[in-house]
Amino acid sequence: MEPKRALGKNAIEDFNKGPQGKDDRMDALAVTPVCLRIALTVDNQKGYIPLLEDANFLAEQEREIAAGFPNCQCSNCDLEAAKAILDVAQQMTVDNLDQMLSSPLTIEKDPSITVLVRKRKL
Incomplete structure (x- = not known):
């Protein structure tokens, strides 16, 4: 992965509120501090990568805990x-x-x- 993309968004502060386009979603995946397993699930269900622990992120996290998922081993967790x-x-x-x-x-x-x-x- 590139440490910084010249024309990309390289920090959470670079993102605007609202819908994320394809490029924004890829950039968001690179900088999000939240669990990548949950972030990808939220992306598949809602169409965006969460940059913070928002309501959809927390709901998916609770669902995984209730379903007995094993602890995540992604690079963020x-x-x-x-x-x-x-x-x-x-x-x-x-x-x-x-x-x-x-x-x-x-x-x-x-x-x-x-x-x-x-x-x-x-």
Whole structure:
């Protein structure tokens, strides 16, 4: 994901109240601090990505709790695990994918793997 889109909306404050177009919905998904599982459900049902815990978000959250959904593991709900996955993503293989996703904090980073960084041309 791009850290910042040149012509996009990169902060919650950039959004106007009212309907979200397709581009706005993609930008909103990138910056929303709420649970992504619930945000996508609200988007499918109501046609917008919630940027705050609004009434539709809270109603869906209560529905998931009442239905016995497991705790969400999205990058907004489990920030520490998401960062751990990014730290060891270069080590990910078909054989260890399930372990990395189920318990990413237990994976040791392999020091022999180095990430090369290209210099940007100005």
